[in-house]
Amino acid sequence: MSAVTTPITAPTTTHDGATEHHYLNHSSGFLSWALTLDHKRIGMMYLAGILFAFFLGGVFALAIRIHLWNPNQDPDAAWLTNATYNRVFTLHGAIMVFLFIIPSIPAALGNFLLPIMLGTKDVAFPRLNLGSFYLWITGLIFFAYTLFSTQIDTGWTFYTPYSIEAKSAVEAATLGVFILGFSSIFTGLNFIVTINTMRPPGMSWFKMPLFLWALYATSIIQVLATPVLGITVLLLALERTFGIGIFDPSLNGDPVTFQHFFWFYSHPAVYIMILPAMGIISELMSVHSHKGIFGYRMIAYSSIAIALFGFLVWGHHMFTSGMADVTTIVFSALTFTVSIPSAIKVFNWLGTMYQGTVALNTPMIYALAFIFLFTIGGLTGLFLGALATDMHLHDTYFVVAHFHYVMMGGTLVAFLGGLFHWWPKMTGKMFNDPMGIVSAAIVFVGFNLTFLPQFVLGTRGMPRRYASYVPEFQSLHQLSTVGACILGFGLLVAGLVLLHSLFYGKKAPMNPWGGATLEWECSSPPPHDNFSHPPAVGDPYDFANVEYDGKTGGYYKKKK
Amino acid sequence: MGRCAFQDPISENMTEVAAHTDGHDHGHHDHPSWLAHHFDDAEQQFDSGKLGMWLFLVTEILFFSGMFCAYVLYRNRNPEVFEFCSAFLNEKLGAINTGVLLFSSLTMAWAVRASQLKQHKLLVGMLGATLGCAAIFLGVKSVEYTHKWSLGLLPGRMYVAQMENGYHSDVDYLTPLCIAPAVLTVLFALYYVYSLVIASKFHQRVAGPLLVAGLCFFGGIYLGQFIEGGEHHGDSHGAHADAGHGEHASHDEEHAKEAGSETPAPAEASAASSDTGVALVSTSSGPLHDVAVDPKEAAIPNAEVNNQGMAGLFFSIYYCMTGVHAVHIIGGMLVISWLIVKAAREEFHSKYYGPVDNVGLYWHLVDFIWIYLFPLLYLIT
Ligand code: HEM
Ligand SMILES: [Cu+2]
Numbered sequence: 001m002s003a004v005t006t007p008i009t010a011p012t013t014t015h016d017g018a019t020e021h022h023y024l025n026h027s028s029g030f031l032s033w034a035l036t037l038d039h040k041r042i043g044m045m046y047l048a049g050i051l052f053a054f055f056l057g058g059v060f061a062l063a064i065r066i067h068l069w070n071p072n073q074d075p076d077a078a079w080l081t082n083a084t085y086n087r088v089f090t091l092h093g094a095i096m097v098f099l100f101i102i103p104s105i106p107a108a109l110g111n112f113l114l115p116i117m118l119g120t121k122d123v124a125f126p127r128l129n130l131g132s133f134y135l136w137i138t139g140l141i142f143f144a145y146t147l148f149s150t151q152i153d154t155g156w157t158f159y160t161p162y163s164i165e166a167k168s169a170v171e172a173a174t175l176g177v178f179i180l181g182f183s184s185i186f187t188g189l190n191f192i193v194t195i196n197t198m199r200p201p202g203m204s205w206f207k208m209p210l211f212l213w214a215l216y217a218t219s220i221i222q223v224l225a226t227p228v229l230g231i232t233v234l235l236l237a238l239e240r241t242f243g244i245g246i247f248d249p250s251l252n253g254d255p256v257t258f259q260h261f262f263w264f265y266s267h268p269a270v271y272i273m274i275l276p277a278m279g280i281i282s283e284l285m286s287v288h289s290h291k292g293i294f295g296y297r298m299i300a301y302s303s304i305a306i307a308l309f310g311f312l313v314w315g316h317h318m319f320t321s322g323m324a325d326v327t328t329i330v331f332s333a334l335t336f337t338v339s340i341p342s343a344i345k346v347f348n349w350l351g352t353m354y355q356g357t358v359a360l361n362t363p364m365i366y367a368l369a370f371i372f373l374f375t376i377g378g379l380t381g382l383f384l385g386a387l388a389t390d391m392h393l394h395d396t397y398f399v400v401a402h403f404h405y406v407m408m409g410g411t412l413v414a415f416l417g418g419l420f421h422w423w424p425k426m427t428g429k430m431f432n433d434p435m436g437i438v439s440a441a442i443v444f445v446g447f448n449l450t451f452l453p454q455f456v457l458g459t460r461g462m463p464r465r466y467a468s469y470v471p472e473f474q475s476l477h478q479l480s481t482v483g484a485c486i487l488g489f490g491l492l493v494a495g496l497v498l499l500h501s502l503f504y505g506k507k508a509p510m511n512p513w514g515g516a517t518l519e520w521e522c523s524s525p526p527p528h529d530n531f532s533h534p535p536a537v538g539d540p541y542d543f544a545n546v547e548y549d550g551k552t553g554g555y556y557k558k559k560k
Numbered sequence: 561m562g563r564c565a566f567q568d569p570i571s572e573n574m575t576e577v578a579a580h581t582d583g584h585d586h587g588h589h590d591h592p593s594w595l596a597h598h599f600d601d602a603e604q605q606f607d608s609g610k611l612g613m614w615l616f617l618v619t620e621i622l623f624f625s626g627m628f629c630a631y632v633l634y635r636n637r638n639p640e641v642f643e644f645c646s647a648f649l650n651e652k653l654g655a656i657n658t659g660v661l662l663f664s665s666l667t668m669a670w671a672v673r674a675s676q677l678k679q680h681k682l683l684v685g686m687l688g689a690t691l692g693c694a695a696i697f698l699g700v701k702s703v704e705y706t707h708k709w710s711l712g713l714l715p716g717r718m719y720v721a722q723m724e725n726g727y728h729s730d731v732d733y734l735t736p737l738c739i740a741p742a743v744l745t746v747l748f749a750l751y752y753v754y755s756l757v758i759a760s761k762f763h764q765r766v767a768g769p770l771l772v773a774g775l776c777f778f779g780g781i782y783l784g785q786f787i788e789g790g791e792h793h794g795d796s797h798g799a800h801a802d803a804g805h806g807e808h809a810s811h812d813e814e815h816a817k818e819a820g821s822e823t824p825a826p827a828e829a830s831a832a833s834s835d836t837g838v839a840l841v842s843t844s845s846g847p848l849h850d851v852a853v854d855p856k857e858a859a860i861p862n863a864e865v866n867n868q869g870m871a872g873l874f875f876s877i878y879y880c881m882t883g884v885h886a887v888h889i890i891g892g893m894l895v896i897s898w899l900i901v902k903a904a905r906e907e908f909h910s911k912y913y914g915p916v917d918n919v920g921l922y923w924h925l926v927d928f929i930w931i932y933l934f935p936l937l938y939l940i941t
Contacts, residue, residue, distance in 0.1 A: 122598035124608040231626035243717030244876035252869035
């Protein structure tokens with residue numbers, strides 16, 4: 001089990017795992033995974049973990065949609081009781097946000113790719129990296145505990161004062177959030193240090209792949225915002241156990257302070273979710289258009305701009321909670337400015353495709369879906385950021401549709417695109433591309449069918465988090481439920497395509513898509529120490545000498 | 561030179577070092593055991609650790625910032641509450657603890673220097689001194705906390721309004737709090753004896769500082785009791801020639817051991833009331849003590865602020881801030897103990913002292929936060 005690796009250039013289509021050494025067969029046994037310090041294995045364990053969380057959250061989502069098939073004017077006849085319904089949407093939101101979407105791209109794909117893209121052997125603190133994974137697992141256990149004990153019904157936002165009075169396991173849930181927060185902080189800290197101190201000679205900041213810029217910006221937010229969430233949920237837990245009163249109006253505490261604290265984290269947190277997704281899209285757009293990225297610097301700067309501006313707009317979640325008029329106006333104005341960097345990115349991606357040789361394969365189809373869906377999500381955010389319209393739209397399905405367009409249509413779709421894109425690298429197997437495209441198409445249709453009607457519902461006054469509604473909303477709700485089932489089916493197809501590839505997939509070449517970043521210069525899957533020779537660092541978006549090789553079915557870099 | 565580590569096909573995963581290091585020597589600089597396999601050189605490892613620690617400190621500051629915000633908000637809203645409540649805090653003890661922590665910062669900084677200069681003995685000594693200071697701090701804090709608990713000065717809903725004939729809980733809080741440190745100290749003592757028996761230099765170097773730290777905790781308790789109790793007894797004497805109290809004063813040592821024993825028996829209710837009355841005003845000015853002789857004359861606390869929603873909230877903030885800070889002290893003690901083990905093994909040298917340096921940074925931050933907490937909580941007038 002020597003770690004000595006021969007760079008795999010041998011063009012073979014047959015299964016030759018026996019002779020080839022890579023991180024997956026470097027060592028075996030349960031402990032070789034459970035105690036691994038290899039960032040790739042940790043990334044894969046995260047991947048399995050977050051996909052499990054996603055499945056769990058998805059089951060709750062379907063339960064919500066099925067329940068809303070009928071108006072449920074008579075609670076006794078409804079499928080779920082009102083109390084159960086409250087629990088279901090709480091668990092859906094909390095699991096999706098804290099267990100799935102926040103760790104999804106950074107912890108799974110980021111962990112796997114960041115050191116390889118940097119040409120290093122590992123992240124700066126491998127032990128801390130494994131530690132964050134176990135913190136994540138611990139957080140998962142606390143959440144599972146709330147699931148099987150009294151269950152929380154506060155919504156994922158844990159607003160006081162209800163969360164103080166609620167007779168449910170809010171403490172366990174907040175403790176879970178606290179632990180997950182530290183998992184996230186340590187991942188971010190690790191990434192910042194790795195990028196700062198371990199870039200290879202020749203890779204200046206502006207020769208870094210944009211995915212790394214995005215991860216860097218994300219990490220800044222993780223490090224700066226998450227501690228505030230930590231102390232907030234800690235105070236909430238103390239509030240419940242000791243009645244300290246800081247957020248409790250009956251003790252002169254101020255529940256709105258809780259909202260300020262919460263959104264001071266949670267607004268930046270939405271950029272923890274979307275920034276890495278944007279990073280993925282930058283890679284996908286360029287690689288699959290076989291054309292250098294348009295406006296590299298603008299994309300890089302806008303990531304940082306989003307990270308910093310994101311700290312100034314949390315108040316837009318609280319326009320109706322009671323703030324001074326001037327404050328609301330300032331927050332509204334700042335909200336508009338923060339959408340500018342997002343728009344810059346969208347224009348740059350479109351510019352990248354222009355006159356490129358666009359390959360319409362699965363990752364690219366997901367990327368295109370992302371641009372479409374994220375644009376809708378971002379633009380509807382402006383309606384919510386405008387004071388007058390938000391008075392009407394706040395706490396309606398419009399908000400629900402907005403954040404699903406950005407979180408699911410944005411982050412999740414980008415995550416899937418990235419997963420398909422890097423799947424051959426991570427597993428060494430090619431998936432069935434036509435079926436992948438089919439999955440992307442079903443997801444796209446299902447997604448829009450689920451959430452477009454919700455915009456309409458919201459503008460007509462359907463409040464969010466209600467277990468029942470007036471009958472006139474029924475047809476739109478049913479459309480949405482049908483869409484959710486289609487969406488679920490599409491995701492199932494995507495999962496099956498990936499699963500199928502593990503067993504029947506062709507062996508992946510080193511560089512199946514023709515990328516120019518460093519991860520395509522080590523074998524698929526990568527060897528234990530990533531690179532046996534120091535990779536030569538070049539322009540990550542220079543495709544001039546990336547040539548297709550019919551024999552391997554992949555690309556290689558022509559030596560100059 | 562830097563990148564040649566890339567050619568190194570050897571996985572130096574701690575467990576595999578033995579299996580692989582031989583036979584693969586390509587003539588490039590070898591990876592010493594203190595250099596993790598994924599770093600190229602000592603400098604990169606040091607820089608990474610340092611940056612990581614600074615980032616961690618940033619998260620720590622932000623973690624506290626939530627509570628500082630709460631402090632600002634509520635003080636701004638109810639300044640009179642903060643003035644009223646701050647008088648209950650014993651600024652003498654606060655000042656002592658500030659001094660102790662400042663001194664520990666000095667010893668910590670000295671430890672960093674010793675680690676660079678390979679002064680292993682001095683390093684262990686300095687780390688031990690830092691650990692001891694931390695223990696004193698916690699001992700004093702324990703006395704402060706338990707004293708307040710028995711007076712009903714509790715957070716939020718648990719706050720007991722300070723009345724004319726004061727509340728004084730009979731529960732002994734200090735003894736339970738001392739159990740864990742006492743057990744640890746005994747274990748450390750046994751460990752020290754063991755290390756003497758087997759005549760192991762290494763174990764002696766580890767056990768010594770740990771034992772001293774354990775004893776320091778009780779030193780802190782004693783100090784706290786002495787000062788907290790001293791103020792009391794002086795007053796009680798003036799008020800009542802109470803035999804029980806007199807005995808206390810003359811047996812201070814016993815008093816220290818018998819934690820929380822200043823709780824008067826029910827029969828001494830009047831004495832108790834004077835205790836509380838004094839506590840209310842004792843910190844404001846010296847001469848007042850004589851006035852406070854008669855409990856009825858003692859300042860009757862302002863009903864508007866003397867309730868759970870006002871004073872209680874102050875104590876919530878007080879306990880949250882100092883409590884979280886104390887947790888950080890305990891965390892610091894754990895990592896310093898880890899350093900002591902490494903230092904006793906003489907692991908540090910001029911190219912590898914990052915851990916000492918970084919723990920030092922952490923320790924300075926913990927002190928630094930206390931430097932803010934002390935005036936913000938204790939010195940409000
Ligand atoms: C393009 C810029 C964006 C703008 C201007 C924007 C604006 C807003 C506003 C004003 C609200 C509050 C609506 C209300 O409660 O009345 C909101 C809610 C929300 N947004 Fe965005 N948003 C943007 C992008 C994003 C992104 C990228 C994400 C996540 C990936 C996101 C996730 C959310 C979530 C989760 C909520 C609802 C939270 C809740 O109340 O449960 N937003 N957005
Ligand atoms: Cu927001």
